[in-house]
């Protein structure tokens with residue numbers, strides 16, 4: 001159960017509001033139902049989602065916006081388990097800062113914006129230490145000097161305000177209520193400017209936002225990608241129908257107001273789903289893709305392709321991964337879950353040959369083009385499920401000296417891990433955005449003849465609870481899995 005903490009001043013305000021809203025009879029009824037208790041207690045830490053942990057008797061209770069060492073007064077009822085009615089913060093942690101964002105409380109995107117950045121980094125390092133520490137000492141986390149405005153990809157949703165004007169924002173947690181914003185501190189500032197213009201134009205041309213509950217309207221989302229170095233911009237309008245009245249005028253005026261927009265794409269998604277993009281796509285202007293530079297290479301990016309959202313930190317992540325991979329120019333390297341081939345092409349400059357494997361056909365197409373544009377001739381890309389690919393490679397007795405792997409949050413599957421151990425590369429560089437599934441996969445690899453040599457967290461997502469981790473594993477010399485070649 002999760003509750004929100006408030007200060008004494010806020011409590012008075014909220015109580016007054018509640019009293020105004022609820023008929024007094026109901027409040028009394030509610031109070032009669034259950035005896036309430038109060039407890040002053042200290043927050044012992046943050047859970048994985050950034051909420052403060054307190055204990056009522058032996059039950060763990062999560063309180064939003066409460067930090068470790070802060071004292072809180074809880075009012076609660078208890079039947080089978082404690083139910084907190086109110087939580088009032090009595091003291092303030094030295095790590096607490098005033099969030100820059102005005103909608104921090106409602107948005108939910110930046111779970112740690114009320115924590116100073118140094119403490120955020122320490123917390124993330126400890127999180128990695130608690131999950132992966134049994135395999136070795138966790139190195140210093142690589143953070144950002146200026147941890148703001150880093151997101152190169154933005155997804156907004158639309159709604160109408162009381163005056164009938166289109167607003168852009170994000171869904172409030174667990175609801176279809178759009179929380180509007182006109183600025184976002186972690187996004188590239190250009191995105192909010194484009195969204196503001198888009199809202200104006202949608203209002204002007206009477207283009208209706210899609211209503212998820214009523215299933216009416218047209219525009220569901222807008223996805224914006226901005227080249228961190230190139231400053232090229234891709235705008236993707238996700239619509240519930242392919243019929244888009246006033247499309248031409250909208251595109252023309254949006255581009256007129258934002259000449260930095262390189263391409264505009266319309267994506268059709270008429271399914272009842274939380275997945276943003278549908279299958280069907282139509283380029284309304286430009287080429288449907290933008291270019292950006294990463295680690296000195298050029299990459300083509302489309303609406304659908306995977307591209308790390310923090311370009312600056314991705315360079316730090318990739319360079320660290322390369323340092324750990326220790327390539328000499330002689331190695332045959334496999335880049336599993338390669339996306340648009342970013343790590344593969346960086347590695348190709350230091351290896352004899354690189355094979356990239358990826359399940360998304362659009363990303364594979366991008367990866368092949370990226371190799372061509374960068375004149376890299378020792379990288380090949382295969383569209384396949386990484387587990388199936390590995391199984392076949394193991395069956396055929398293929399040899400890879402180094403395997404780089406960067407799976408989605410769910411981690412690698414058993415088929416992949418089993419075949420990886422059969423392939424028996426000298427080194428594995430495992431990059432992950434989810435240390436929990438990484439810990440699970442490391443258990444498998446360390447049981448099957450690998451040892452962890454280094455664990456390096458990288459902060460790709462400042463202000464949020466997320467952390468990226470690189471783990472280097474090497475094959476144990478005495479391993480029964482060692483290949484005799």
Ligand SMILES: C[S@@+](CC[C@H](N)C(=O)[O-])C[C@H]1O[C@@H](n2cnc3c(N)ncnc32)[C@H](O)[C@@H]1O
Pocket residue numbers: 306307308336337338339340341342343357358359360363384385386387406407408409
């Ligand atoms: C975390 S991203 C990493 C991409 C890339 N390494 C990068 O840094 O940009 C994970 C990638 O794995 C791909 N993927 C997911 N499941 C897969 C599977 N079963 N087999 C192959 N690729 C998969 C996704 O499409 C995505 O591009």
